Amino acid sequence: MAERYKKLAPLEGPQWSEGSPVVIEKGALLRDGSRNQNLLQLRLRNTQDKPLKAVVLDVDMFDVTSHSLGRIHCSFLDLEAGKGASFGDDTPIWLDDQTARGFRFFVSSVVFSDGSTLGEGSEMESVGETVELAALGDLQDQFAREIALLNAKVVPQVLTTNYGPLWGCTCGAVNGTSEPACASCGLGYEQQLAIADPAYLETQAATYRDQQAELASHTAQVQKREARKKVWSFIAAGVLGVALLGGVWYAAMGRSVTYYVDAPSSSALVTYTSTFGRVVQGKVSTPWKQTVPMWKGSFISITADDAEKPRQAPALRVTVDDTEFYGLPNESEVFTSIYGTCP
Numbered sequence: 001m002a003e004r005y006k007k008l009a010p011l012e013g014p015q016w017s018e019g020s021p022v023v024i025e026k027g028a029l030l031r032d033g034s035r036n037q038n039l040l041q042l043r044l045r046n047t048q049d050k051p052l053k054a055v056v057l058d059v060d061m062f063d064v065t066s067h068s069l070g071r072i073h074c075s076f077l078d079l080e081a082g083k084g085a086s087f088g089d090d091t092p093i094w095l096d097d098q099t100a101r102g103f104r105f106f107v108s109s110v111v112f113s114d115g116s117t118l119g120e121g122s123e124m125e126s127v128g129e130t131v132e133l134a135a136l137g138d139l140q141d142q143f144a145r146e147i148a149l150l151n152a153k154v155v156p157q158v159l160t161t162n163y164g165p166l167w168g169c170t171c172g173a174v175n176g177t178s179e180p181a182c183a184s185c186g187l188g189y190e191q192q193l194a195i196a197d198p199a200y201l202e203t204q205a206a207t208y209r210d211q212q213a214e215l216a217s218h219t220a221q222v223q224k225r226e227a228r229k230k231v232w233s234f235i236a237a238g239v240l241g242v243a244l245l246g247g248v249w250y251a252a253m254g255r256s257v258t259y260y261v262d263a264p265s266s267s268a269l270v271t272y273t274s275t276f277g278r279v280v281q282g283k284v285s286t287p288w289k290q291t292v293p294m295w296k297g298s299f300i301s302i303t304a305d306d307a308e309k310p311r312q313a314p315a316l317r318v319t320v321d322d323t324e325f326y327g328l329p330n331e332s333e334v335f336t337s338i339y340g341t342c343p
């Protein structure tokens with residue numbers, strides 16, 4: 001959707017006339033696309049102590065060739081504008097002649113809140129040009145940081161400027177030179193000039209860059225530390241989880257299998273399966289006993305052979321969790337064996 005208001009032209013600089021209690025801080029010629037009519041929008045500011053009740057301006061209009069198009073009057077009424085207060089933004093000055101492009105302003109009359117008045121003044125003239133923050137180049141961000149240190153609520157709009165009889169605050173307000181601090185935002189003129197000094201801003205910007213680099217390095221270290229902590233917590237949680245699962249698994253599937261061999265001689269050759277199905281074989285002194293952990297369902301097997309007493313098969317016994325295991329016996333005169341599935 002198209003914007004309702006289109007800016008046709010800005011008005012020249014802050015405008016003021018000698019002895020005027022108000023200044024035209026800024027303004028613009030706008031086109032209202034909805035009404036198909038041009039208007040002036042002005043922001044005025046009270047630059048002296050007495051509160052204002054009403055201000056009437058005379059506006060001389062000129063076309064693009066500087067040909068006079070006559071004069072209009074515009075009133076700003078029902079004001080309660082104390083020292084430093086702005087007004088006029090929300091009071092459009094509708095123009096009947098749509099070709100007007102040049103304007104001259106006169107303060108026709110001013111009514112103060114105490115009832116006193118001021119008569120016709122001379123033409124208001126530009127006191128100078130507003131200097132944009134961009135004039136500071138790369139230092140404008142540092143200028144904004146310095147202003148924020150003085151007052152975090154103030155957003156710099158323009159560069160602090162000496163207009164001779166007036167001075168422009170960075171907040172956009174225009175003040176009389178007798179005012180040491182801005183009537184609108186409270187920032188001092190001298191302190192603004194001091195921090196707008198490019199040499200000062202350069203030094204401060206360098207310090208700021210160093211601080212940022214230090215902060216970035218510190219943040220990176222903290223993040224690294226946190227990341228390492230996370231990895232270790234993850235590993236610890238994983239190990240704990242595996243241990244717990246293993247514990248649960250073992251509780252469900254783990255068996256304690258004990259092999260007993262009693263051979264007639266003092267030694268016998270014994271072959272049995274260990275935990276993971278490994279076949280273990282060796283000569284043992286009898287009576288011999290070996291306990292190994294096994295999984296439920298794994299193959300249990302034990303064979304004993306007494307070489308010294310070949311005709312007397314050794315006695316065998318297997319228990320699973322202290323309960324007798326009745327595997328399939330396989331006895332001969334030479335050896336004895338039992339095998340089956342771990343219950």
Ligand SMILES: [Zn+2]
Nearest residue numbers: 169171182185
């Ligand atoms: Zn200010």
